[in-house]
Amino acid sequence: xxxxxxxxxxxxxxxxxxxxxxxxxxxxxxxxxxxxxxxxxxxxxxxxxxxxxxxxxxxxxxxxxxxxxxxxxxxxxxxxxxxxxxxxxxxxxxxxxxxxxxxxxxxxxxxxxxxxxxxxxxxxxxxxxxxxxxxxxxxxxxxxxxxxxxxxxxxxxxxxxxxxxxxxxxxxxxxxxxxxxxxxxxxxxxxxxxxxxxxxxxxxxxxx
Numbered sequence: 001x002x003x004x005x006x007x008x009x010x011x012x013x014x015x016x017x018x019x020x021x022x023x024x025x026x027x028x029x030x031x032x033x034x035x036x037x038x039x040x041x042x043x044x045x046x047x048x049x050x051x052x053x054x055x056x057x058x059x060x061x062x063x064x065x066x067x068x069x070x071x072x073x074x075x076x077x078x079x080x081x082x083x084x085x086x087x088x089x090x091x092x093x094x095x096x097x098x099x100x101x102x103x104x105x106x107x108x109x110x111x112x113x114x115x116x117x118x119x120x121x122x123x124x125x126x127x128x129x130x131x132x133x134x135x136x137x138x139x140x141x142x143x144x145x146x147x148x149x150x151x152x153x154x155x156x157x158x159x160x161x162x163x164x165x166x167x168x169x170x171x172x173x174x175x176x177x178x179x180x181x182x183x184x185x186x187x188x189x190x191x192x193x194x195x196x197x198x199x200x201x202x203x204x205x206x207x208x
Contacts (some may be wrong), residue, residue: 003102004052006093009204011047011128013135014170015180015196016040016144017189020043022197025164029072038067040191041143041182042168043135044098044203045126051093051102056208059083060124061094062141063106064117064187078109079117079185081137095119103207105167117185131158133175133200140184145175145198163200169201 016022019034042063049056062081067115069075080098082091093102099116122138134144147158158173166172175198182189 003096003207005207006044006049006051006097006102006104007204007206008044008049008051008056008097009202010049011045011126011200012203013045013126013128013133013143013145013200014040014042015145015175015177015198017180017191018197019195020148020176020197021161021174022148022199024071025161025166032070033067034066037069038071039182040065040067041135041141041180041185043124043126043141043143045166051090051097054093056090056093059086059090059094060126061098062124062135062137063098064141064182064184066187067112074112076109076112077115077117077187078113079187080119081124081140081184082119082121085123086121091119091121097205104205106205108167112190117187120184124147137184139150140182142179142181143198144178144197144201146178148174148176148198151203159206169203172199172201174199 081104096102124137131147134137177196177198179192
């Protein structure tokens, strides 16, 4: 069956186990993560979206992953937490979009993924005050971060990385992670040091 036309947009939030600032993007995925391996959680809050005739408005999902060494070497383990409010059709659509099976930005990562860990459902709560944000999915994911600012004390915008090529967005605001807890799909990660990398951005995806 042909993939239907689809489009989603909203807000994206990510934390990873690399120290701030994560070297993987500026290193073009060819450098070792700061702790040798990397665990990441990429959360997406859909404001408006559709997959064919299936509305995805107001739903969320979180892509969880583990990369054992340099990201460009592949062999990633990746899974998905889907919004428990999603119907069967919505869950299927979210899985197709998040996995890259429906094309779009995430399909560029498909060659790097060695193992798909599956899909779990949970209520996903997003809280965004502008400079601080958090994402919680029951006991599976609990992460929070604060915008990383430059040396100008009067600055109202965070530091940005531009032209990144990141599948979520080309321009990312940097953040200091306050906490990252992941216990899902065989992944276990707990950090509350305040030293880890975070980033966030508006996102807008559509099928090829």
